[in-house]
Structures are given as C-alpha cells and as structure tokens.
Amino acid sequence: MKIVFLTQGDRNHPSSRFRVFQYLDLFNRDGIDIFAVRYPKKFFQKLKICIRNFNADILFIQKKIPSMFDIILFKSFFKTIVFDFDDAIWTKTNLNLGEKIKQKKIAKIKRLADNIDLVLCGNSYLYSFLKKYTKTKIKILPTPYEPPTLNRDKKEFTLSKINILWIGTKYNLNYLKIWENSLAKLQCKFNFNIIICSNLDNINNDYFKFKFLYHKWSIITEEKLLKECHIGLMPLPNNEYTKGKCGFKLIQYMANGLIGIASNVGFNNELISDGYDGFLCKDNDDLKSIITNIFSGRIDLTNISLNAIKKIKKIFSL
Template sequence: MKVLYLSKTSEIGPSSRYRIYQYIPYLNKHGIHCEVRPLFTETYFRIIEIDNPIIRTILKTFYSAYRFFIRLSHIFDVKKFNLVIIEHQIFPYLPAFPEYLVKRLNKNMVIEFDDAIYLTFLHRKKMEKNLRNVTGAIVGNKYLAEFARKFNNEVKVIPTVIDTDRYKGKESYKAERITISWVGLSYNLSYLFSLKEVFNILSEKFNISLKIISSKNLIIEGVDIIFKKWSYEDEVKDLRSADIGIMPLPNNEWTKGKCGAKLLQYMACGLPTVSSPVGVNSEIIKDGENGFLAENNEEWIKKLTLLIEDKNLREKMGEKARKTVEEKYSLEKWADELVNTYCHFNSLNKISTFWPQG
C-alpha cells in the first residue's frame, strides 16, 4: 500500500512528529510505504520566533505563500497513492477547495487531527465540510471523536503515544536541588505562567529550580529559572535530568482537545508529574498513584510539596508513571493499531457516507 501523508510540519513540529514520523519504520515493516510531505518546515518555526512583529509578519506571509504553491504541487500527485491522509487541513484559513480537489483526484482521503482546530478562526465550517467529504478520520482522543462523529461514522481514535525505546526512565531520584520541568512550544508559556504564585511560594520554602525546555524563556521574579532551548537531540536527556514534570492547563473547550503529549513524555522518562485535570490528563493519571492532579493553586502547592519533600514518593510514582506509558501509551503497543487503521480505510475505497445519529 502506498500512502501520501500531507503533514502540518516537518519532524520538528511535535504534532506531526508524534502522529506520523515516529510510525514510519513500523509502517514500512508492514508493507505500507508512507511518503510524508510537510506544509511547513523548520524555517517556519524560526520565523515565528522573530521578535520584531513587522518583520515576522512579512516573512511569514511570503513563506506561507511559497509553501502554498509547494503544497499545490503535492495535490496533483495524489492519484499515485492508495490512501491520502491530511493532517488537520491542506492549508489553514483558506476555503476547503484544496480538500475538494484532492477528493476529486483520489476518493480515498482521510483527515487526522489531535487538536480542537474546529474552534479556531474560520475553521469550524471548513472542518465540518471536510469531515463529511472524507472516507474517515483519525483523532487523538474521545473528545475530538465526539465532534468528528457528528459528520462521519468512520472515526478511529489513536492516542498520542511515546517511543519508550527512545524515552528511557530515570536511573536515580536523588537530588540536592529539586528541578521541576516544563516542556512545550513557546506560545503555550502562558499556561506555565499561570502558576507564578505557586512557584513563588515554593521557592521561598524549598531549594528548587524551574527548568523550561522551549524555544523561548520565561522570567518569573523570585524563581530560579533554568532555560534550555529545545532540540530533538537533547530533549530526552533534558527531561531525565529533571525531578518532577508539570502540565498546567486552563479548563476550556480548546484544552479538552489536547492529547497529553508532554505529560506522557515526562512519564516515559520516569518523572512523577502534577497536571491539571483537563481532557485526557484525567484519563492518563490516577490521582495519587501514577501522578497527581491539581485543580487550583492550593492543590498545586500541596502536591508539589509532597513530591519535593519525599524522594521515595518521587521514585515510586515515577516508576508507576513509566509503567503506565509502557502498558497503555507506547509506540510499540499502538503501531499495529495504526497499521490496521490504514488498511481499514484503504479497504473502504469509496466515498464516505454520513448517517445522522439518532
């Protein structure tokens, strides 16, 4: 089987990296030859980090136009493939005409998304239309599936998973100074900043550092910050050198669509975690067993304090976290399911039909 995967980004983008790139060896092993063609490359991420808004906007506009024409050239190749998978959409903010054209050229088209992109500007009607017209959809959690099934009955849930051969567990939980780690894209730093008061209080009581692994730093007065610029090569090492992983989120419709990637990264590295009880976080974490859930500042302070003060608790919880990923959220466990999903959609090979649910 030949699959064309029109990804959102190159491997540097976390969504595309976890949804397709890490699966390539497994797909090849099962005779599925998957060609990935990204919309945006590493250049895009360098542009959006430019501080000057005028220069950033100009460069982003020209680069996006250039990539639009590259993507158009990809569309005319779709007839060469048995299955075409579109990550999110062919091109953001434009009408669904490119998707319509792909469907005309290759009726076996599938859409995949791991964020509630239908909530973003100009995208709700577009996503509804696309879901009605594709053979099926692959989504990252039950919340996204609930939306997708309003428009298409062929919806498969494949959670975000972790390569446990790459993400090794911690070897030691001893620490003179406790490092609390957060990893993520810079435009999500506001989620971390929401815990400003928590870090201020904990910094007054304990010998702690906050490690930020991202493309940009964050300054919180009174808190010792360790900034590490994210890189694929150093990511695992940087996480394993921490003592606690955190994932704060507000509780809203957008965050309910998130698939818990950073939480699973921490857990795969054997880190005990504290996270907000939002979306899949509440499915992944059994509070007090393989991690902690915290709903407000008081709970964040209480549960981080427990981990800061107790090495044995950090070790016990970290080991259970690692086991959770191995048993439920590992690449090895889900690779066969993705292979079966691709084969299923290929076997349908017909225009998707929507039956309204009663």
C-alpha cells in the same frame, strides 16, 4: 500499498513529529511506500503532488483543513482520504476568535469530514465534538510515544537535588503563569531547580516570578532533560481549547519516569490516576500541597515513577 502524508509541520513540529513522522520508518520496514511533505500553499504544488502520487491508496492529511477545492482535487487522485487532528482546531489558544469565525471553522471541519473516508482524533473530547456534525467514521487515536533508549533506566530521586521541568512551545509558555506565584513561594522553602525548554531563542530572567534555567528546544536537548529531570509540570486553564489537548507533554514525562503534576483539565484526567502514577491539581493549593509532601518525604516517588512508566508503555507504546 502507498500512503501520502500532508503534514502541518516538519519533523521538528511536535504534532507532526509524533502523529506522522515517527511512523514512517515502521511503514518502510513493512514495505509500504511513503511520501511525506508539509501541506503546500500553492495550487500547482498540490497538483504536482497529486500527479506524482496518482492512485496512491491513502492520503493522510494532518491537522490542516483543506478548502473545498482541495478536497475535490484530492478525491480525484486518491482512493481513500484520512484526516487527523489532535487539538480543538475550531478555536484558538487565547479563545479570541469571535463566534462567527468559530462557526465558519466548524462548518469547514464538517464539510471536510462529510467528504472523506475516516477522521482520526487524539482524545474523546475531540471525538464527541465532531460526532455531533458528521456521520463519517471517526476513531480515537491517542498519540503514541517511545522514550529514547538512554532514558529507560529507573529514575533515581534524591530530595536534595530535584529538577522540575516544563517543555512546550512558545505559544503555551504563558500557561506556567497559572502556577508562578506558588512556585516562587515554594522555591523559598525547598531546594529545587525549575527548567524550561521551549522554541524561543531566550527568555528574560524576569519573565516569571520564580527563578528558572532556560534551554532552547532541540530533540537532543529534550531527551537529555527528560533523563536529568524528576518532576514534569503541565498547568492548563480550563476552557474549550485546552479540553481538546491530548496530553502529549504529560505522556512524555510519564514515559520517562518523571512525576507528572498536571491541571485536572480534559485528557489529563484520563492520563493520570491521582496519587498513583502522578498528580492532578485543581488549584494552586493542590500544587503547594503536592510539592510540600514530596519534599517532606511522604511520597514514594520511585513507585509513582514506575507506575507511570508501566501505564504509558501499556497504552501508548508503539
């Protein structure tokens, strides 16, 4: 069997890394022939890939919506075509897309789905959205995750030394603004560090009202911080775009034993059983209450951490 992957990004791109590249060694181990490359921009690059991999069993397109011309080209060369997405790709982070452009994107997604064999999506919201527009087979495939070996020990919690972590891309950094006033006030009452890890070279110290330490993202830095930190934050506004998010940040936190604190938006509600393996916040008051209870010693952090690890291992393990 041979599978061709056309990805949205390279191995360091979060979505491509965990929805494509982490599988490749497993496929190779099972004797499956793999060809993986970023979705090319130029026609001749696409044609070259098609000729090189003529009659491959599966073409797997990750998140990039092909033109109708590309779809016709791919159908001429590949036996089966699969499309995978894990975001509300018909809209944008800031929702500043305009209804006409949005409807055009939806039309492109529908056209794609109608002309291929299978669509994989990351959560039930994305599934329900697409199901309205096509009869093509759709399956929900949450993003699997295995914590690095160095992070598989039981997490130790000492209230005098708590590190609170946010990991994410520069495009999502402003979501932290939702909780910045509360976090700034809580820092005045309790002793904790806020650590931000993103793909910017640096962030000005006055970017947020709270004090923070910044680390530029790399795989090694990410793994190190997931081991050293105790609480993971995932604030989100409640809108069409964020409902399409598949909670991967939260999955990472929980798998590594961090206490996940997340907005009760979209897939977060399916990931966390509030108070059992993490915490859900509907507003800033909830956040303040949770942090206060943590530092008052009224929450068994070790038990919640172990429950989180157990859940992610059961549902999202490779």
